[in-house]
Amino acid sequence: MRIINADRLEPLFDTAATRSIEQAAQAALPHHTLMARAGLAVARLAQALAPHARCIWVACGPGNNGGDGLVAATHLHTWAQKSGSALRVVVTHAVAEGDALSRLPPDARQALASAQAAGVTFQTGPPDDADLAIDALLGIGAIRPLTGTLATWLAMLRTSAKPVLCVDLPSGLHADTGALAGTEHDTSESAAATQAGPRHTLSLLSLKPGLFTGQGRDAAGQVWFDDLGATPAADVPVTAWLSGQATHANAKVTMPHGSHKGSFGDVVVVGGQGVATTGAGMTGAAVLAARAALHAGAGRVFVGLLEAGSLNETTWDPVCPEVMFRRPQTLLDTPLLRRASVVCGCGGGALVAAMLPRVLSQAATLVLDADALNAVAQDTSLQAQLTHRQGRGWITVLTPHPLEAARLLGTHTALIMSDRLQAAHKIATRFGAICVLKGSGTVIAAPTGIPRINSTGNAALATAGTGDVLAGMIGSALAQPVSSTATALDRVVSAVFQHGWLADHWNDGQQVAQRTSLMAGELAQRARPIV
Structure with a gap:
């Protein structure tokens, strides 16, 4: 026993x-x-x-x-x-x-x-x-x-x-x-x-x-x-x-002395609809994903915020000035989109749908989250583009919560929750992508092979922005070249594991009076290179 x-x-x-x-x-x-x-x-x-x-x-x-x-x-x-x-x-x-x-x-x-x-x-x-x-x-x-x-x-x-x-x-x-x-x-x-x-x-x-x-x-x-x-x-x-691993999220990662920032890959984050669009700003979602990607080991991180019409464009992040900001069109018009790991959708609102045709057709490694998933669920042409990616040998990761999963499958949340393994597998096979079905016991499924159930995480993650952090961590895990879907799956599983592990050990070693609630901003800062 x-x-x-x-x-x-x-x-x-x-x-x-x-x-x-x-x-x-x-x-x-x-x-x-x-x-x-x-x-x-x-x-x-x-x-x-x-x-x-x-x-x-x-x-x-x-x-x-x-x-x-x-x-x-x-x-x-x-x-x-x-x-x-x-x-x-x-x-x-x-x-x-x-x-x-x-x-x-x-x-x-x-x-x-x-x-x-x-x-x-x-x-x-x-x-x-x-x-x-x-x-x-x-x-x-x-x-x-x-x-x-x-x-x-x-x-x-x-x-x-x-x-x-x-x-x-x-x-x-x-x-x-x-x-x-x-x-x-x-x-x-x-x-x-x-x-x-x-x-x-x-x-x-x-x-x-x-x-x-x-x-x-x-x-x-x-x-x-x-x-x-x-x-x-x-x-x-x-x-x-x-899923489980002997080396946890606080393990030391040894990097070759000859490394440079290009050795660890680039991440591009597209999302963060500005407040000028509808009066409800979601810029923070994209920024959280970018910070998480940087802390999780990416060599460079670029952010294209969807701030069309804004008089005060965001040009830098005072908390994480290493993040580089670009207008979305600038990112879409460069070769960077094809070689980088692209995270699209975090706080993208209604504007992200217009970006998706270009992103789906150019990004060889792509993580779709939040509003990008909702846009795909509503548009059959985007669904066709998404399924076409598998035939090109490209890596796609979808990160729905149960409601987003229900939209992708044209059903309701209760049916998703009645069999989470089956739901994740259906999404993975229908769209030719790795599916990360979030929730208690996150399920990670690829179009073929045996699915994984994540063993870490708790209710402390039920706060705004933690999903954006996970998307950024997954993007970072895929920033370096990926040889196969199996390798990509392993890296995604490691990112999900670390994300939950950080929550499980949030207040380790702290006195009761010093314990803090889990905040997505700090969660992003605690991310470490994926091992």
């Missing part, structure tokens, strides 16, 4: 692949071995998480996930009896008597009999004084809104202020997508209380994509993993990779 951190690349397997791993292991092992191992692992982790618990509630469902919980309860009860501990282990079981008992899977039926023989306490309702709850209601498979007793227990688990340990998955979480099924008890108040207490999930046999994206990250909390001694066969396909 081990904890899952952001320090290594992890293979993720969907439900079908996990079933395949399970079936192969069951065929090679004696009857009940997998459940025995799973229950023991859950019991050990529960004991480690709450060593001084006086009462543990084990909520068991009608399947093998409930069987794992029953085995864990038996171990915890037996250990307490042998040690003389005052720990009470209380089980609520959805199927503990009557005709439904015969419908239990064989392993779960054996686990129930063993728990009853050991003297484990069974109740019809949860105890009031539990120090730890174990969620063993539902495992992998199809999910649906829950009703009845299971819904009542699940609502209590989701809103509990006490620690909760989930067996394999938080009940109701779709293993493949990270979508969380509701219950008949759901309210805005209960949803807000979901994170009231610490949450842990012990994923068994495989790590599932749904634990790391969408609603999965909040529901699962800290993820642990035990493969139960089963190794996936070589022909079991990996569904996605959880």
